[in-house]
Amino acid sequence: MKIFSAAQLHEADKITTQKHNITQLDLMERAGTQIFNWLHGRMQGAQVPVHIFCGIGNNGGDGLVVGRMLHEHGYNVKIYIANFTDKRSKCFLVNYDRVKDVTKNWPTLMTSEEDFPEISPEDIIIDALFGIGLNRPPEGWVKKLIQYINSTKSFKLSIDIPSGMYADKALDDPEAVVRANHTLAFQAPKLSFFLPETGKFVPYFEVLEIGLDPEYLHTTEPLAQIIAKPEAQQFYKQREKYAHKGTYGHTLVIAGSYGKIGAAVLSAKASYKTGSGLVTAFVPECGYTVLQTAVPEAMTLTDKEDDLITEIKLDFEPSAIAVGMGIGTKAETVRALEKLFTTTKSPMVIDADALNCISENKSLLEKLPELSILTPHPGELKRLVGDWKDDFEKLEKTKAFAKQHNVIIIVKGANTIVAIENRLYINTTGNPGMATGGSGDVLSGMIAGLLSQGYDPLIASVFAAYLHGSAGNQATHTLGFEALTASDIVEHIGAAFLELFAMKQEEDKNKNA
Numbered sequence: 001m002k003i004f005s006a007a008q009l010h011e012a013d014k015i016t017t018q019k020h021n022i023t024q025l026d027l028m029e030r031a032g033t034q035i036f037n038w039l040h041g042r043m044q045g046a047q048v049p050v051h052i053f054c055g056i057g058n059n060g061g062d063g064l065v066v067g068r069m070l071h072e073h074g075y076n077v078k079i080y081i082a083n084f085t086d087k088r089s090k091c092f093l094v095n096y097d098r099v100k101d102v103t104k105n106w107p108t109l110m111t112s113e114e115d116f117p118e119i120s121p122e123d124i125i126i127d128a129l130f131g132i133g134l135n136r137p138p139e140g141w142v143k144k145l146i147q148y149i150n151s152t153k154s155f156k157l158s159i160d161i162p163s164g165m166y167a168d169k170a171l172d173d174p175e176a177v178v179r180a181n182h183t184l185a186f187q188a189p190k191l192s193f194f195l196p197e198t199g200k201f202v203p204y205f206e207v208l209e210i211g212l213d214p215e216y217l218h219t220t221e222p223l224a225q226i227i228a229k230p231e232a233q234q235f236y237k238q239r240e241k242y243a244h245k246g247t248y249g250h251t252l253v254i255a256g257s258y259g260k261i262g263a264a265v266l267s268a269k270a271s272y273k274t275g276s277g278l279v280t281a282f283v284p285e286c287g288y289t290v291l292q293t294a295v296p297e298a299m300t301l302t303d304k305e306d307d308l309i310t311e312i313k314l315d316f317e318p319s320a321i322a323v324g325m326g327i328g329t330k331a332e333t334v335r336a337l338e339k340l341f342t343t344t345k346s347p348m349v350i351d352a353d354a355l356n357c358i359s360e361n362k363s364l365l366e367k368l369p370e371l372s373i374l375t376p377h378p379g380e381l382k383r384l385v386g387d388w389k390d391d392f393e394k395l396e397k398t399k400a401f402a403k404q405h406n407v408i409i410i411v412k413g414a415n416t417i418v419a420i421e422n423r424l425y426i427n428t429t430g431n432p433g434m435a436t437g438g439s440g441d442v443l444s445g446m447i448a449g450l451l452s453q454g455y456d457p458l459i460a461s462v463f464a465a466y467l468h469g470s471a472g473n474q475a476t477h478t479l480g481f482e483a484l485t486a487s488d489i490v491e492h493i494g495a496a497f498l499e500l501f502a503m504k505q506e507e508d509k510n511k512n513a
């Protein structure tokens with residue numbers, strides 16, 4: 001699914017009306033009807049008071065359509081207009097009249113704090129104050145209205161976007177955003193739903209199709225693309241019946257130093273669990289027995305030094321390499337990395353301390369094989385690309401960096417984001433239980449495991465991020481969040497593969513029944 005900017009959505013709106021010979025008003029009716037259907041399907045005529053707060057733009061217009069329909073279906077609905085300017089949109093005005101025709105009353109006009117209505121905790125609030133047309137932070141009594149809405153215990157449903165938030169730029173004032181319990185977004189989710197500073201205001205959302213011009217949506221370069229189950233299913237390559245272990249590649253995991261050999265264990269196991277035919281771990285001498293015991297399937301090569309990696313000597317050509325987890329940043333290790341980068345032709349995942357080595361020795365960047373996959377967490381990213389003022393600038397800097405150095409960057413976090421050239425892919429799986437030591441080591445092993453099997457670097461990146469989050473989700477079914485460890489993610493990689501097609505099997509069963 002694609003994510004568009006507010007400007008692109010306004011353009012889609014315009015093109016749809018022109019090409020499909022419908023009016024803006026028709027589109028608003030469609031949008032409002034979708035929201036009404038969603039509510040009606042859940043409320044089933046319940047007489048819970050519904051308070052709809054409308055602005056004076058098209059978001060407010062949507063709110064008026066919903067209010068009219070709820071009224072027509074016998075719901076207990078009250079409509080308020082936050083009359084913050086007299087520049088009411090045309091479609092708002094038409095629907096304002098239509099509400100009056102149906103309810104025989106004008107909605108309640110609000111022009112100051114005195115007009116705020118009483119709201120009981122069990123009431124429902126619909127937020128149609130501002131949509132994607134917000135162009136400055138709400139101030140004065142409008143901000144107070146948002147805060148008043150937030151102070152109630154009512155269920156809050158935002159139309160299109162929580163009022164006070166922008167679709168594609170940072171918040172100006174976090175105190176002036178509706179704290180929606182749920183958001184119903186038209187046609188596509190907004191970029192701000194997925195980034196830490198703004199996404200926290202959108203704990204749950206659904207997308208409602210409103211029939212914007214398919215050609216425009218299809219041909220327009222989006223701000224980002226969402227990777228969810230339908231996309232992930234398409235990445236999957238079936239294993240062949242006559243395959244042998246040589247078919248699925250030989251992954252090399254270069255990881256560990258004294259006290260951090262576990263990183264190599266997690267990564268090597270994850271590579272195997274993701275389907276790599278063979279896995280070799282290259283570790284300092286002190287890691288030999290640990291590896292041979294903890295991952296008996298893996299072969300182990302060791303450095304000549306006991307407690308750190310100083311020279312990576314191989315006796316085979318790896319099909320993919322994951323390097324950096326727990327290796328430290330000592331000068332000898334940096335030299336070993338430099339040699340690896342300049343001599344290897346294998347696709348490579350570069351993580352953790354290898355990224356820190358690069359940050360401290362920027363000349364290494366020029367030596368990276370093209371389309372190497374860098375997997376920084378926010379701290380490592382900052383050391384690579386420099387500081388940012390907000391999440392949106394972070395993405396811009398990351399894209400510029402990826403383009404300049406011809407690499408793929410995986411920005412890890414609650415919604416892991418993959419950047420390649422000018423494009424962004426946003427992962428949708430994962431949970432806060434995965435904020436635990438070693439879970440990144442698992443991801444690196446998984447990416448390398450996919451690379452080894454011949455997945456191209458971009459697909460390996462987005463598919464591994466999806467499966468990694470999905471394995472984490474599967475693990476929570478029996479463990480919850482707190483008890484989840486990186487090893488549990490590894491143990492549930494198989495379940496993540498199975499889950500990819502679980503729904504389809506269910507559907508097939510139903511079809512045959």
Ligand SMILES: NC(=O)C1=CN([C@@H]2O[C@H](COP(=O)(O)OP(=O)(O)OC[C@H]3O[C@@H](n4cnc5c(N)ncnc54)[C@H](OP(=O)(O)O)[C@@H]3O)[C@@H](O)[C@H]2O)[C@@H](O)CC1
Binds near residue numbers: 012056057085136139
């Ligand atoms: N294609 C689609 O997706 C479809 C979208 N649809 C709906 O349209 C919505 C977008 O509507 P929209 O463009 O009319 O803007 P909206 O968000 O209602 O508000 C803008 C108004 O607020 C004002 N204003 C702004 N900031 C302000 C502030 N801080 N404080 C005070 N005022 C402020 C601004 O006035 P001005 O800047 O001129 O003073 C303007 O009057 C979209 O989210 C969706 O719900 C559907 O109907 C159909 C298809």
Ligand SMILES: Nc1ncnc2c1ncn2[C@@H]1O[C@H](COP(=O)(O)OP(=O)(O)O)[C@@H](O)[C@H]1O
Binds near residue numbers: 376412431436437440
């Ligand atoms: N709140 C969260 N929701 C989803 N995934 C998360 C969350 N926190 C962390 N993760 C995932 O866990 C991994 C953490 O990686 P990293 O910080 O490198 O861990 P480590 O260095 O301990 O291996 C990343 O893949 C990240 O996307």
Ligand SMILES: [K+]
Binds near residue numbers: 059131158159160161
């Ligand atoms: K809204």
